Amino acid sequence: MNESPGAVGAGRIVDTAVVREAGPVRIVDIREKTVPIQADMSNAFINFSKMTVSVLALVTDEVRDGEPVIGYGFNSNGRYAQGGLLRERIIPRVLAAEPAGLIGAHGDLDPELIWRAAMTDEKPGGHGDRGVAMGILDMAAWDLAAKLAGVPLNRLLSERARDPRTPATPAERVWVYAAGGYYYPGRGIDALQAEMRGYLDLGYRTVKMKIGGAPLAEDLRRIEAVLDVLPDGCDLAVDANGRFDLEQALAYADALRAYPLRWYEEAGDPLDFEELRALAERYPGPLATGENLMSFQEARNLVRYGGLRPDRDILQMDPALSYGATEFRRTVTMLFDSGWNPDRCVPHGGHQFNLSLASAFHLHGCESYPGIFEPFGGFADGYPIEDGHVRLPDAPGIGLEQKASLGPVLRDVLA
Template sequence: MLITNVRAHHIRIPYDAGVASFRQGASSISALEIVMVEVSTDAGLTGWGDAFAYVCPRTSTTAIEEMIAPQAQGQQVPDAAGIPAFMEQIQRNLHLFGRYGITMFAISALDIAMWDLAAKAKGVPLHRLIGEARRTRIPAYASLLRIGKPELIARECETALRQGYKAIKLHETTTPAVFAARQAIGPGIPLMVDLNCPLNGEDAIAFAHSCRDAAPMFLEEPVWPPEDFATLADVRTKGGLHVAAGENACTVHQFRQMMQAGAVSHAQPSVIKVGGITEYLKVTALADELGVRLAPHSPYFGPGFLATLQLMSLRDDASFVEVFSMKRAACLWRGRINVDANGDVEVPQGPGIGYEPDTAVMEQYRVS
């Protein structure tokens, strides 16, 4: 099976996040930017992947078109056993552009599409290529955008629980915000706090102490810069709380540095940033070896989300799937990816990543 074409699709789907907001500098972001890669073959099968594209969709698109497509077009599609070597060669060919950031986002997109194709060639869901499914439904946590005001945070938390979510994650940086959420949801609901890398070590330790009585399941990325694993380990040791990080890490090598430094109790590989499914699987194997729990990063709704569901179905460690708490104008897929009344997301059982994109939705919200 030969790769005949690699095409990037930039899709922009508006959303309503209520009182919350996602900001880039002074600008408020009100649409999901999705950059999908479509890999066509001479056998008529198509594979889908996506690259991280928040506020950088044109850059991710260009990386796919100018860096990834020339590497892949004309190549044989490998089977599952051959994908790691295939993708390593592409990483080697592109290493002079850096092995982090946009380059790895684009590589991630192709890798996901390769696994999608390999599973479709066998007529099985992606997880069947890797192992035996332990779960067919994954409990979801509501990943709230930043709100700021404690009274509004409490209201949004209560809304999420009514929608069926079994856990909540805040993107807040103040102690009153954390306690407002805990008071609203009660003591039995897991609560996570994502700070998005704002603090030095001393302030991060102080923040951990200040919200310890709210019993967060973990603090996520409390430290700037995120690759300062020594300081992150210090926060974990002295702060008295579990620490999660990894959404900004690319390749298993950076995760190895993080884990060996003792920086995290929870590793957070993002399949559309880390290097795709291939690197994600290396990270999970390393985490199991070193006794680190997994808490994958997945606040997106493209092929990477479906791939994450497939991968999480292989584990029975009670981990949650991250779901952005927002109302999307449309669903990109010919299938259900919403959270049900029990707070779960069903793992799709179709070939590959499980569903095919809705081409009418793609055309309606296409940018390029």
């Protein structure tokens, strides 16, 4: 790895190892790389064939086992890479921060202090892609903090970031569901049924499929075909990815009430709370939404004005797309204060970071993308899905390095 300007006065990177100087651990370099996701499939709104992801590495002057301690982060699928924001605004602020100002009360680099440095001179509002870029940095900062502490991330979050109303120890296993059922060129109902059977064979008990990318009658045939192959104890959720106006959303709602669905997800625009409230008044089954809300404030407005029902509906805010775990801890407190239990949350994203959050904060569960959005989707190797649940690795950090297919991508960020 080449010497970085960020290393001046803080240690120097030499042949992939860092010469440690006296004092607290310091960040000596931050690298970002844009990586393509090549997936020839569509939901009701977008095609993923040109989707990209930002992968970020926080490099420190702490050396363990002959290698620098590095924290890694990336954005969830569905939002594009954020290299411009990261390189032009966020990374320079962190590298310019006074090193002592990033050290927390525990004596190590503190993700919240890193977060504050990165948000210097940013005005309120205007979330969107900024929330995604900050989520990438924050993931890397928490991965780094857990590695420096020598503990898995779910344990560190439980110790340092949980609301006191959350159980004191992280959940040992987390409920997960298989998100798939996309629209593929030339693939029909037989292939859809085979895909869903494959998820059941992997151990999942809830599967999800896309709707809204075909006429209502065709989508209903697809739903019925999937329900036909689900055995007792398994269920189906459907996801429109924000495609419908109110008339379409209600037409689907009237048709979907005939089926035993786990939930009806994101019928309309994610910020159209009036449409959502009308849908909740019409549709008696569970609704799910929130993955495209990019901030604590938007999540709070959803709870205030969306008409959702705390006894049945599902919140899907994705910390990796909305300023990270540092912001999500505020959302958890807001939910408690608003009469919700965070166990109604099932974060979007389908990766190890959100799985750690689900464990630490005792959320209802986490999305999963078996075989999709590789190598970013999915969990650590050697931890199979068992009766719809998965355990977390005991390695320090998020456990991203425990996924063999992700290793080369992480190493390439430092090349």
